[in-house]
Structures are given as structure tokens and as C-alpha cells.
Amino acid sequence: MGSGGRERMRLPPPPRLPEAFLREAEGVVGREDLRTEEAELLSHSRDAWFLEGVRFLRGEPPVLPGAVAYPESTEEVSKLLRLCYLHGIPVVPYGGGTGVVGGALPCRGALVVDLKKMNRLLEVRGEDLLARVQAGMNGWRYEEELNRRGYTGGHIPQSLPSSTVGGWIAHRAAGQFSTRYGKIEDLVAGLEAVLPDGRIVRSRAVPRSATGPRLEQLMLGSEGTLGIVTEATLRIFPFPERRSFLSFLFPGVGEALEAARRILRRGFRPAVLRIYDEEEVGLHFRGMVEGGVLALFLLEGDRRMVEAEEEAVREECLGRGGRQAGEEPVRHWLKTRFDVHLAQEVLRGGGVVDTIEVAVLWSGAEELYRGVRESLGKMEGMVHVSGHFSHFYPEGVCLYLTFAGFPSDPEAFYWEAWGRVMRLTLERGGTISHHHGVGLVRARWMGEELGEFLSVLRQLKRALDPGNLLNPGKAGWGDGAQG
């Protein structure tokens, strides 16, 4: 028995890749950067997917890769992929390992290509508001470097302290400040990537181009199945001159959503806009505000724009039954926004806890929220269901759900909860993922989400990666995609 009442893990013998391959790979990255010791293999056998944590606690043998390579340049990534292509070795790209859908988990005997040694901010072009950065750069360090130079990247996902730029692109991420600055797809101006056969492809960093489909769009959300992103040119913004914090308590979710919809419709883009239902208010803002639905606003940018935005936010919120709740809830959110300890505690305590984010049009937002809450709430063993809305558009919104339970069969419970949310979202015309991606979790619903387009993606995958070597089994469009 291991600690915390969990089962002692049984470590399988590490898979051994062919000697000739290992020698050649060592020739590419050097001896120090090709690792086969168990500590490295094991560290790459995990990401932040909840079920992977459950399996770890159950002591299930982890799936170990065959080796880990740490390339330091695009050319090294290219040579590695070429080598894998020739030897038929599967490749799993790795960044910070913070994905929550199992996208970075290895298959047995794969070569993990960890980008963390490609971690430099290569260039900041103030006049053009662009930053060229290597894909393995840690998100927090990237933002910090920009801040020192008087800019912000505007991309602040909850995983910022641990995730990498390449991970954001591969998973089509969205940050907490995205309503103003855009999602990662809005921020990528140019890209460099290595294809499964080792070819290096680059797109120019330009404001816009009409020279056919863009490389960025192929790589954004490809989850490492079509290529490995090695470098990106991202849009940046002058560090905001002014910040303003506002919050309002509403009698219900409907009123808060309506106020938000009208603010967006008028053309305002609050950097942060979050609407928490009563359960989440109880969970995250206890003792600070009570009895209602809480809307947080963090406005930033040019002073005059912020002032105009403040006025519009007040107008719409007060006009829809909102009561001012002051700056404190926003400051509290800013201080605690990276705190993820509750999930770990529930997991360690033998419970099931996960979050699911979907996106839906305004016309179906409240109905979907009520529908999934009701459906999840009826499940046996469910102890907590809550939701907040976290990314806003003129046409709709992202609904972010949290559920927790202590069921007799955690895995069956987990998939049942996911299935209910996915089905209801699809029925109401929404999308099953707003920003966490597909990975292993959502693969089974991709047919319903994409329809015939899924077969186009499969054809594309086969054309670029005929051996199905790049992150095989992930994202729902490769051969043998798991679910």
C-alpha cells in the first residue's frame, strides 16, 4: 500500500527503443538531452487530466514512453521527427503538462519531444506590437518578460504559471483576459512548425493575408497530431495605463447574462468578465458577498476607454437589477485565480471532481446552464454542481461547469457526467469545448460535433502523417483515437 490509502504503483519495465534509433537521436540532441531514466519517463507519463490522477492513485501501471528528447532548436526538432518517421517511432510533444484532457499522455514506447529547452523570447517588436517566442517558453516567464518591456501578451490562462506557449497553440487556449485581448487564435500572427516527416514550415507574421488557408489555423488546436509548433510570433499590447475593478450582485443568472450581453453588443470588451452562480459565490466568495449571482469586471487599457467602459458597465448592470458589490471580490479573484488546491484534495479523498467548458449562443445560454445543472444534479453520488460564465462574445458565451461527487464507481460516474453535458450542449447547438481541447476525453463526441468535417480532418491527418506517428490516438481524428 502506498501513502494516503492508495495502492502501491507497479512500475512496468521501461520500453526499450531500438539501439540504432537511440544512437541517432543522441547524435541530434546530445547525450544530456536524450533521457531514458525512469524518473524522466515517469514524469512524462502524466498530465493534469483527472482520470489519469485517479488511475495513478489506484496504483495502475503508468504508460511509459521509450525516451525523452529535449531539443534546443527547430532544426533539432526537425531531425528528430525525420528520424522517428524513418524508424516508425511514435512522437508525443510535451510542454508544461497542464492539459486537463489527456492530450500529453504518451503511448508506450513513444519518443516524447519536450520543448522546454526552447524557452527564449527571441524578439519584441514594439512598433509592430509583436513578440517572437520559442514554443517551450513558460507562460508566466513570457508575460513577465513582456511586462518588463512595457507590454502585456494579454493571454492569461489559469495554467499560466506552468503551461507553455506551444501548449496554448496546440490546445487552442483561451485566457482569463480574452474578452478584451482575444483567444490564442487571435494572438498568433505567424508560426513555425515541424511536420511529421521533418519538414519545417513557416508563415510570415503579417496583419492579415489572403494567400490561401493559413498555417496557423492548421496548427491551432491540432493537439500535436499534425506537427510540432516550435516558434510563434504573437500579438502583444502596451501595458494598460489604467485598471478598474467593478462587481455587481444580480438576483439571477438570467439578469446577469442579459447585462453582459448588452455590454458586448454595445461594443465594449471588458478584459475580464466573469459571472458566478450562487453555488460558486458560496465556494469562492464566502463572507464577502452573499445571496445572488456575482458578476466581476476588470477593465483595462487606455484611461479614457476604461472610463467609458466603466460607465457602460454600471448602466447595464444597474439597469438589469444588479447591485454594486465593490472592488473586493475582483481583488480576491485576482489573488486566488491560480489556486487549484480543492481539486487535488477531492481527488486524494477518493472523490470525483472535474470541470467542463462549452460555448453556446446567447439565445441558448441560460437554458443550457439550467439544463446541465438539473441533469448533473440528479446523478446519484453528486454532491456539487456549479457554473460560471467566463469568456464573452457579441454572439454568445463560454459556460464553465464544475462537478464533484463521491460515487461507488468513479470512472462510470465521470463518463456519465461528461456524457450528459456533451449531449445537452450538442442538442442546443453549442460546441463541446471552448478552450480545454479534445485530448482523450472528448474524442468520442467529435463525430457529433464535427459531422462530415471530421472525415476531412482524418484525411488531412493521413496525408500529413501516413504512419499515424504524431501524438497517435489523440484529438479524435487520428487512427485509433481513444475515448
Next chain:
Amino acid sequence: MELRDRLLLCSLCPNMCRFACPMEEAAGTESSSPQGKSLTSLLLLEGVLPWTEENARPPYQCLNCQACRRFCPFDFDLSTLYHPARREAVRRGVLPQEVRSRLSSLREFGNPFGERTAREVGKGEVAYLPGCTVEFREREILSSTLLLLERAGIRAATLQGYCCGLPAFRMGDEEEAGRRLGELEVALRSSGARTLLLSCPGCFEFLSERLEGWRVVHLSTFLLELVEGGRLELPSLSGRITYHDPCSLGRKKGLFEPPRRLLHLLGLEVVEPPKTREEAVCCGGGNPLEEARMVSRRRAEELRGTGCELVVTACPTCKWVLEREGLRVLELSQLVGVRE
């Protein structure tokens, strides 16, 4: 909470502290991340991972700098979490080569530099332990400190050739650490002093938590007391300098102000580096692994970026390490002791 439960929680956490770990940044590997180190330590202790030199490396890839602690949702002190794995590595004799070499030096010579020295204990109201870096690499700090004590009219008993035990303790060798600490206590008793004065923040941190019956004080605090009590006059200096916070003095013991106050009283303008006080990055000096050298380089680069020609610090090891990276560095006593 049990140690292994803490390691488990850290292993399951997506590590919102990762960016703050200078060793993870320097090594660039997944197993050197806080999560990787916790996972490896846990599974080594549980007998899941085989004890090999390579697998035993991650628990040593911690500088004990506690930069991660501010961002830990569980308020863990990770350096203490990795200690049992280091202890077990020592017991088994399965150690990274750099650690093996440091331990052999500590065991044979009583210092990490492998230098032979004679022991000497004087008598006085204050016992002064210069520490290994001062004795073997930064002798000027010994002279400047003794000069200051003399100017203040303090009869100091210098404890030369003694080790506080911290270097061995950090490597997981509790037996060797205990032996060194015991020897120091005997010397301290024979000195007749009731106050133990330390130049090294590491010695200060370690001994202030272990010695009972003595006032354990770091030089920065002691000098400030002497100045404010009118027993020591400061020279009048001018110019801009940058100050590097030693982890053991600042982040771990909360002593950010005494050195800054002294610098202010000296008439110097302190230019703070981008990462300072709570956020100050470790100099990498206390850890023998090769990758710690990269940490030193990065900190030196950041300090250089302030544009100041002189770096001041309150730690002999930080001084030695940062000078090795090409910076001009002075330890506090060297500035306070300047003749106008």
C-alpha cells in the same frame, strides 16, 4: 499531514509554482519541476522507482530557496519534502556524482571546498563563526568583520575551522551534520560567549533553528544595532548600487530591511533588481549540481541588467558565486568597514 501525503499532493498538482523554480528553468527537464521532484521522491521512497544515480538526481535539484512557497496552494516547504529522499540516497550511497564529491569533502575536511584547516577558538562576549566560504574563499570578509567588531569595542571569539553542519544536512547526511553541529556547540561553550554572530545567512538560518541558549544573530542585524546604538560610525558614501537578497536571510527569515537600512545610512542609492525581496532569485550557490551554475549565471545577468557597477549582498557565498559570473560584488561588512 504525513510527508508522503504532502509529496502526493504536490505530485498531483499542476504546479502553479513551476515558473518560480530556478532549477527547473536551468535544468529545463520535467523531472526537475516541483511536481517531477515530488513524484520522483515519493516513488523512490516507496520502492517503486529503482535507486540509481540518475533517478536520485531530481530530489537534489532543489536549491532550498523556497521561491515556490508563495505560490503553493498548500503552503508546502518543498525543500523539507525532498529531504527524506536525500537521506535515503545517502544511506544507500546512491548519489549524483557532484553530491558524492561534496559529501566526501565535507566528511574528510569539514568544508565543501576540500581545504585543510586548523581549528581555533578564542574567548569573548560574542562568538563569530565566519563559515566555510569566508574562511576558504572570501578571507577579506573575515578581516573586515573583525575590524568592525574591534571598532565597536567588541571582544569577539572567532571560531575558525568549524562548520555549522548545514552543507551536510542539505545533502541528506544527518549524521555528518549532527557531528559538525556538536563540535560547534562544544567550541561555542568554551568561548564563553552568549551571542553567536554569523556572516553566512545559511549558517544563520540553520543554527537559529537548532541552537538553544545562545542568541544567534546575522551580521546585517548586528551591525545595524551597533550603528543605531551609537557604537559604530558609518562612513559616508555615495552612488548607486544594487542589492541581492540572499534566500536564507530574506525569503526564509524575513530580513529584507536591515541590509537596506544600512545601505541607506551609508548614503547609497539602492536600485532594486526586477526580482527582489520575496521574489529574489537564488544565486544557486549552495547546491553542488552542475545545473545550479546556470542559475548563478541567470541571476548575475539580471543584476547586471540594473546598470549598477556594484552589487552588494549580505552573504559571502552569494558574493563568491556572483563574482565568479563576472560581477563586482561586495559583502556588507566590506562596505561598512570602508575608511573615508
